[in-house]
Amino acid sequence: MKRITLGSQSPRRRELLALLDYDFTIEVREIEEIFPDDLEANEVAEYLAKLKASAFSDIDENQIIITADTVVLLDDEILGKPKDKAEAKRMLTSLSNRSHVVVSGVCIKSKYKTSSFSSKTKVFFKELKNSEIDYYINTYKPFDKAGSYGIQEWIGAIGITKIEGSYFNVVGLPIHQLNDQLLTGSF
Amino acid sequence: MKRITLGSQSPRRRELLALLDYDFTIEVREIEEIFPDDLEANEVAEYLAKLKASAFSDIDENQIIITADTVVLLDDEILGKPKDKAEAKRMLTSLSNRSHVVVSGVCIKSKYKTSSFSSKTKVFFKELKNSEIDYYINTYKPFDKAGSYGIQEWIGAIGITKIEGSYFNVVGLPIHQLNDQLLTGSF
Numbered sequence: 001m002k003r004i005t006l007g008s009q010s011p012r013r014r015e016l017l018a019l020l021d022y023d024f025t026i027e028v029r030e031i032e033e034i035f036p037d038d039l040e041a042n043e044v045a046e047y048l049a050k051l052k053a054s055a056f057s058d059i060d061e062n063q064i065i066i067t068a069d070t071v072v073l074l075d076d077e078i079l080g081k082p083k084d085k086a087e088a089k090r091m092l093t094s095l096s097n098r099s100h101v102v103v104s105g106v107c108i109k110s111k112y113k114t115s116s117f118s119s120k121t122k123v124f125f126k127e128l129k130n131s132e133i134d135y136y137i138n139t140y141k142p143f144d145k146a147g148s149y150g151i152q153e154w155i156g157a158i159g160i161t162k163i164e165g166s167y168f169n170v171v172g173l174p175i176h177q178l179n180d181q182l183l184t185g186s187f
Numbered sequence: 188m189k190r191i192t193l194g195s196q197s198p199r200r201r202e203l204l205a206l207l208d209y210d211f212t213i214e215v216r217e218i219e220e221i222f223p224d225d226l227e228a229n230e231v232a233e234y235l236a237k238l239k240a241s242a243f244s245d246i247d248e249n250q251i252i253i254t255a256d257t258v259v260l261l262d263d264e265i266l267g268k269p270k271d272k273a274e275a276k277r278m279l280t281s282l283s284n285r286s287h288v289v290v291s292g293v294c295i296k297s298k299y300k301t302s303s304f305s306s307k308t309k310v311f312f313k314e315l316k317n318s319e320i321d322y323y324i325n326t327y328k329p330f331d332k333a334g335s336y337g338i339q340e341w342i343g344a345i346g347i348t349k350i351e352g353s354y355f356n357v358v359g360l361p362i363h364q365l366n367d368q369l370l371t372g373s374f
Contacts, residue, residue, distance in 0.1 A: 019339075158207065
């Protein structure tokens with residue numbers, strides 16, 4: 001297999017890719033994460049994954065780049081990373097006592113081929129108490145997390161009653177599909 | 188809150204309980220894990236969790252004991268821990284390309300009250316190749332795992348396409364329900 005480079009600074013994605021038992025290195029290239037206004041909300045993650053891959057234009061023939069983006073959708077509204085405590089509280093309050101959708105988009109790129117896909121998981125939160133939301137925000141500071149939560153943290157442990165789809169996709173990378181693509185995609 | 192004792196030697200349950208941010212200690216008491224022949228398969232995990240709790244008869248009034256058991260059900264057949272590679276291979280082959288159910292049972296016990304419950308999650312495996320099953324068994328040696336797999340290991344990463352229910356329940360402890368019980372159960 002070719003040398004894999006993960007183009008993500010997320011420690012969670014690093015852990016997920018490591019589950020697949022491939023050797024890989026990390027290289028992050030900064031891009032401005034902007035997308036067209038008229039893009040469907042559920043296509044944004046895949047669009048941004050492709051945008052991140054576009055920053056790697058100098059790939060050698062033995063290299064594969066993997067980039068990804070994860071978006072939290074409440075109906076058709078995208079919940080991004082909260083800029084402060086108040087916004088995190090608004091987001092978590094809006095996720096309470098209902099389901100939402102997490103979309104992770106992935107782009108795999110070699111010198112010869114670029115391919116992308118996305119995966120959806122439905123996530124159900126119980127009714128969250130104000131005190132639970134406050135404790136979580138103050139203790140875990142989820143300002144680097146889309147939708148203001150990490151499923152693998154305290155709020156996910158006490159608050160998420162069930163999911164429909166892939167758990168790893170919610171954490172940030174749909175790894176079973178990524179593995180299928182790496183094995184069969186002829187990169 | 189009272190002092191919590193987790194009556195389990197599973198490192199996975201230890202990590203899951205730690206997600207709830209309570210202090211706790213570990214104390215394992217050996218019991219023989221036997222259950223009545225006529226017990227419904229989906230009641231076995233909760234029965235064994237209660238049996239494990241019954242070994243703690245000398246609880247003081249400031250203590251809470253938590254015990255648990257996890258069972259993998261294929262239709263109505265219980266898949267236990269495999270005794271060797273051949274049995275692990277038979278189990279994983281039987282789980283390939285279909286869904287099965289994971290049931291975790293929990294018992295919470297104080298000096299004044301004993302309460303138990305169980306939770307089910309449906310798990311879907313893709314069609315596993317022989318080479319994938321062999322690699323997993325040889326590399327990860329899943330002989331301590333009911334059903335011969337850990338969802339948080341390589342085989343879960345490459346093979347599980349989706350779940351319906353709680354991910355943490357498949358790992359070994361339905362922690363959102365456990366937390367609800369600890370907070371509202373008057374132990």
